Amino acid sequence: MNRLLYRKLKDRLAFFLILVLALCPTLPLFHILLGVVKQGISSISLEFFIHLPKPPGEEGGGVGNAIVGTLMLALSASLLAVPIGILCGVYLSEYAKGRFGEAVRIAADVLQGTPSIVFGIIAYLWVVKPMGHFSAFSGSVALAIMMLPVIVRSTEEILRMIPETLREASLALGVNYWRTVLKVIIPTGLVGITTGILLSLARIMGETAPLLFTAFGNPFWNFNPMQPVEALPLVVFKYAISPYEEWIRQAWGASLVLTGLVLVLNLSARLLARRMGGHGR
Amino acid sequence: MRAQDADRLFYYLCGGLALGLILLVIGIGLTLLWGSLPSIKAFGFKFLWGKVWDPVNEEFGALPFIVGTLITSFLALIITFPFAISSGIFLAEYAPPRIAGPLSALIELLAGIPSVIYGLWALFYLVPVVRWFEMRLGAPPFGLGLPTASLVLAIMILPYAASITREVLKMVPQELKEAAYGLGATRWEVIRGVCLPYASSGIVAGLVLSLGRALGETMAVTMVIGNRSEMPTSFWDLANTMASVIANEFTEASKDIHLAALIEVGLLLFVITLLVNILARMVIIRLKVK
Amino acid sequence: MAARTVTDPKELAIFEVRDLWAYYNEKPAIRKVSLKIPEKKITAIMGPSGCGKTTFIRCLNRLHELTPGASIKGEILLRDKNILEMDPVLVRRKIGMVFQRPNPFPTMTIYDNVIAGYKLLGVRLKREEADRIVEEALRKAALWDEVKDSLHKRGTYLSGGQQQRLCIARALAVKPEVLLMDEPTSALDPKSTAKIEELIVELKRSVTIVIVTHNIAQAGRVADYTAFFYLGELVEFGPTSEIFTVPKDPRTEEFLKGKFG
Ligand SMILES: Nc1ncnc2c1ncn2[C@@H]1O[C@H](COP(=O)(O)OP(=O)(O)OP(=O)(O)O)[C@@H](O)[C@H]1O
Numbered sequence A: 001m002n003r004l005l006y007r008k009l010k011d012r013l014a015f016f017l018i019l020v021l022a023l024c025p026t027l028p029l030f031h032i033l034l035g036v037v038k039q040g041i042s043s044i045s046l047e048f049f050i051h052l053p054k055p056p057g058e059e060g061g062g063v064g065n066a067i068v069g070t071l072m073l074a075l076s077a078s079l080l081a082v083p084i085g086i087l088c089g090v091y092l093s094e095y096a097k098g099r100f101g102e103a104v105r106i107a108a109d110v111l112q113g114t115p116s117i118v119f120g121i122i123a124y125l126w127v128v129k130p131m132g133h134f135s136a137f138s139g140s141v142a143l144a145i146m147m148l149p150v151i152v153r154s155t156e157e158i159l160r161m162i163p164e165t166l167r168e169a170s171l172a173l174g175v176n177y178w179r180t181v182l183k184v185i186i187p188t189g190l191v192g193i194t195t196g197i198l199l200s201l202a203r204i205m206g207e208t209a210p211l212l213f214t215a216f217g218n219p220f221w222n223f224n225p226m227q228p229v230e231a232l233p234l235v236v237f238k239y240a241i242s243p244y245e246e247w248i249r250q251a252w253g254a255s256l257v258l259t260g261l262v263l264v265l266n267l268s269a270r271l272l273a274r275r276m277g278g279h280g281r
Numbered sequence B: 001m002r003a004q005d006a007d008r009l010f011y012y013l014c015g016g017l018a019l020g021l022i023l024l025v026i027g028i029g030l031t032l033l034w035g036s037l038p039s040i041k042a043f044g045f046k047f048l049w050g051k052v053w054d055p056v057n058e059e060f061g062a063l064p065f066i067v068g069t070l071i072t073s074f075l076a077l078i079i080t081f082p083f084a085i086s087s088g089i090f091l092a093e094y095a096p097p098r099i100a101g102p103l104s105a106l107i108e109l110l111a112g113i114p115s116v117i118y119g120l121w122a123l124f125y126l127v128p129v130v131r132w133f134e135m136r137l138g139a140p141p142f143g144l145g146l147p148t149a150s151l152v153l154a155i156m157i158l159p160y161a162a163s164i165t166r167e168v169l170k171m172v173p174q175e176l177k178e179a180a181y182g183l184g185a186t187r188w189e190v191i192r193g194v195c196l197p198y199a200s201s202g203i204v205a206g207l208v209l210s211l212g213r214a215l216g217e218t219m220a221v222t223m224v225i226g227n228r229s230e231m232p233t234s235f236w237d238l239a240n241t242m243a244s245v246i247a248n249e250f251t252e253a254s255k256d257i258h259l260a261a262l263i264e265v266g267l268l269l270f271v272i273t274l275l276v277n278i279l280a281r282m283v284i285i286r287l288k289v290k
Numbered sequence C: 001m002a003a004r005t006v007t008d009p010k011e012l013a014i015f016e017v018r019d020l021w022a023y024y025n026e027k028p029a030i031r032k033v034s035l036k037i038p039e040k041k042i043t044a045i046m047g048p049s050g051c052g053k054t055t056f057i058r059c060l061n062r063l064h065e066l067t068p069g070a071s072i073k074g075e076i077l078l079r080d081k082n083i084l085e086m087d088p089v090l091v092r093r094k095i096g097m098v099f100q101r102p103n104p105f106p107t108m109t110i111y112d113n114v115i116a117g118y119k120l121l122g123v124r125l126k127r128e129e130a131d132r133i134v135e136e137a138l139r140k141a142a143l144w145d146e147v148k149d150s151l152h153k154r155g156t157y158l159s160g161g162q163q164q165r166l167c168i169a170r171a172l173a174v175k176p177e178v179l180l181m182d183e184p185t186s187a188l189d190p191k192s193t194a195k196i197e198e199l200i201v202e203l204k205r206s207v208t209i210v211i212v213t214h215n216i217a218q219a220g221r222v223a224d225y226t227a228f229f230y231l232g233e234l235v236e237f238g239p240t241s242e243i244f245t246v247p248k249d250p251r252t253e254e255f256l257k258g259k260f261g
């Protein structure tokens, strides 16, 4: 009887220990979120969204150029990465059976695991150096490489789940394979593929390291992809380590905008994924 | 054009792009190697254990950064370990699905917060806390440095490690657990005796992957580590990691040899994370075989 | 052994299969099958589970060779032309297929599903022409009245039996000469089954039908001819009434008495 009591006690104890240890780390995580909201909200105004930054010491100004830059970087990185990533995913799910497929998968995993700053160096050596100057384009090359593995693997996984009979239904109509892939298989998996793209966008939107010596930053408006461009994470970094109070305040503001962007992307990816799960293809 | 030719063309297009992915990885490795050649020629293997990093006198040894990276990453892993495992167990075994689902989604959302924001938060909230401790303990009250960097890394990798632990635990077959319950085991005994052993290699793989993340994490670390390019002599020292020194000095490197040395640090980082990821993969493959 | 082929000399054969072998990873699943399939008739393929029925009809539209490791040997003449030497895509335009489980394209509306054979190929249809094809195919598939008001809803909202008729409409819309059906009713309830059987009989006026079925009664109800397969070989082929009343091979007899699965 005593023994049973002891075991039950241990069971309780383990539960409480696990509960405490499990809940502890949520504190800093929530604190970060709350901190960003609390500190950032004071900066948020229309001016903050549409104006250029002011020189240090002056009040006001905004991060309009950084918002434009971040969107520009995300868009051009997607233009590079999405078609390539989807077709690689198609290759892996539709064709790759043997060693070569395995090698491609490993390559994607390596890209996934490589620190983002390395892609910054690469884009610097591949694009910035030959061009002779920093540019939004070089930044989007670095970001595109980071998007690739996420898109490739999620596309592969989604397409693998599409029932074989759908493929055969199309082929049996005399539709050739590439049309079957583009018009039946990819559309059927589109929700899942979109989820992957959104997740990969969320991953790169907040990246700073690969932009430090590619997009570089730019205190003015720039819509030319061949010129340096500002980005929200770069602003956060620069302002955060600056000695000016006004800038630090704006760093929090930019953080709030950036966090909002990333969370919205993540959330929509999640909602999409749930919708797909619900419909039960 | 015959239909078959079009199909073949499409096949070659997809296959070519897939091949491109492999070439991309090889190209990255070769480019880094090529970019660091001047430094490799000048310093050879001494680069790895040289303790002096002095851009002015063009002497470059990466040991301080290697040490800084290893200390912060492993420390972060050790700090995170109990919390991550507990969170994983809690979410997989204790929390009712109605709570577990949203909670893990929330944690994963928080894991998506950009690292530069973790850095900002650490700079303004964590640094004062660490400084307070340092004053109590009689250490130099920088607030910045190795301990702060390790802490922020620990916080950053936690959601990741926790969600992998949870996923691996979810894969434990229900029959196994029921068999143990059927023998009269308590919930903790089932977790301890059935779930954790079954999931152990998956959990290890998850931890290794988390380590890989910590090794390459750049921004948050750069913002709180103090950026001092000397060998750390104490736990409370300011330091630099491989990633943070690149972030700090790359745009300022005016001499070619300095740039090459930084690229070589990047090459080292690439190789180390590659090895760590291969290690994790091997653990996972072993897991699948089992 | 040489397969016995019994065909009524009055009928014109649309398909002539000669010494067909089909393999999965070098393992034969169809062994030296020869038979002639009469035009504008319904031919049932029967036999115990795993005897190669599915494999056989998948050879007839060259879907078989898409299975990894699968290969094929012999001749399949469609109106005297060997389809194994033709472009498979063209073969499949002429020979439609309906699968065991209804498989409408989930991303497409009912309307688009019916003209999928055009849309997917990038064939541009005029609005009226597309409307006409859709209506005609749906009428042929006896589905028109049920869906004419919801043509622009997704095909996946239909019931199983309706989905299967939609798939039949989809196959008919490209005006194939032959329609292959692999146990088209095995996933359906008796009522939907009856409806599809009715439809199949109706269809033979315009198209040759080859139907795989497990259901002896079904073959008896719809098929003009029946082929009996056993372990990859064609055991017996002839008019359904003959096969059912005076089977020549003991294995056929046993099967009809329900001795195999
Ligand atoms: N993809 C495949 N790979 C390897 N062998 C296969 C494959 N498909 C079928 N086979 C084998 O080929 C033989 C014939 O299979 P087939 O599917 O044609 O039989 P079936 O008569 O249609 O059976 P059922 O009545 O169960 O549908 C079987 O022995 C089966 O195991």
Ligand SMILES: [Mg+2]
Residues within 6 Å of the ligand: C053, C054, C055, C182
């Ligand atoms: Mg079958």
